[in-house]
Amino acid sequence: MLKRRISLATAAAGAALVAVTLTGCGSNAQPIQVNLAASEVLAQAAQKTAEVTSYTVDAVVNVTGSQDDSGKVQGRMLYQSKPQLAVDLTLDTVDMGQRALPGGVRAVLQGDTVYVKVEALKELVGATKPWIKVSLSDMGGSDQVKQTLDQIQQFDLANVTKMVTTSQDVKSVGTETVDGTDATHYSGTFPTDVAVKQLPADEQEQARRGLAELKDVKFDVWVGSDGLPRKLALNGKEQGTTLDATLFFKGFNEPVTIEAPPADQVGEMPKGTTN
Template identity: 35%
Template sequence: MTPKAGRYVAGAAAGLAVALSLTACKGTADKAAAPGGDKPGGVHLPTAQDALAKVSSQTAGLKSFRATMSMSTGASGQQTRFTGKLAYRLKPTLAMKFVIPSMNVGGRTSPGISEILVGNELYMKMPALAARSGKPWVGLSFDKLKKSSGLDLKAMGDQGSQGDPTMNAKMLTASKDVRSVGTETVGGVSTTHYQGTFAMQDALTKLDGEQRAQAQKSLGQSGIDKMAFDIWVDGRQLPRKMSMATPPGAKPDMKMTMTYTAFNAPLSITAPPKSQVADGSDLMGGGGANQPA
């Protein structure tokens, strides 16, 4: 599994869906005319677009991040909400830990989940799986699962890397109406707040070949064609908070917010003890006997 494809797997494993964020400018912007014209709020459009380009460039060098993720999705009249903590290592090897203490599904609180991704192994901890397997954790090998059952977790993970600010920042540069809406403090850090929308098809053109191919599969399944976003950017041109949502009345109804708490901090993400891990290939219809390492 390549690092780029792995980001989709990691996100899907974490149950992510869609989100972003950025920041910009002064609350009372100078309204003097500038070549090319100004957008509402007195901010010259190229300035805001340049800011997104700088964020995209800056996030490309990230090795890791920590974040709090909140998500709300609505489909078939049922709303699902959760807030979890995400630790994500991009380089030199992919690894992820995502913990959701609890979820609210249709107005009812249900047990949460924990997920760990190390290499090609995904480990999941949730009551339903523990009751079936007899152990706290269930482990799945991506490669062996596809071989034994035909299930492709890479494809299932197409929407999953939404927590990754590197990919998100690339997609935001597709916006044609981004504008600065003021300055705000996020987590004790001064930021500039940007707002805008983008068409998903335009955003896909900003991604690299493998990223784009995976995201296109996901796009076809989701039916989402446009997203609105907010992003709060600090003085280092790094996103401190990102939020993305489908337009009002869209189906599915979805909103995700990422609040980043650390960048490039050392992360120690390890697999659960082997004695606590059950083979998940049978539970997923595999039938193989691969035991996660």
């Protein structure tokens, strides 16, 4: 269910990303100090991201495995939490499990209403307008709309940052520039079973599906001097399935413009397509 904060935990590609506290570990004094420092940075980053009211994210997620499990999702999203929750998501590429969406997906969420633009909806549900309006209080729309809502859940800054904080082997590996911003690069792994439990209860099952059979995920995160993540890369492999995801974050707390599509381009979900 989408609530006040969008739970962006994934369905389409398995980029569900996870949560909260970190403890350092090491075999002697030097590694322990390094790991604790890295842990504290990530814990503070998780705290700071919870206070962010707007941002932009660009992401690409690749999953390789069997034909039914392989695919790619690529796109960008604008997010704001004030004065009301709003999201503008554009997925240029949606190709999962041999099911591609020609023309991609566009979704705009404002408050309790989501507007979805998917070319395939015209054929699947007989839509007569470019956009379809769906109330979040009525989540029984077509499978295609449900999948679109799931795909919206990929890009959540707060949940992404939370995930990496369950690592017990994170360490600083240097400084680099990300999109013109100096950032410290941290690397480590996190156990997915522990990480998923840090998410809100109603998001955990979806996150487990997204992470598939991955037991441990390697991550690299680049944190700016303001304590906010600028880039996150995830990689995991288990039983022939590989997850590779990269997300770039920017525009923290900057004004964003998210508008509903023109009324004359919006239709309701055709009757007979809800369950």
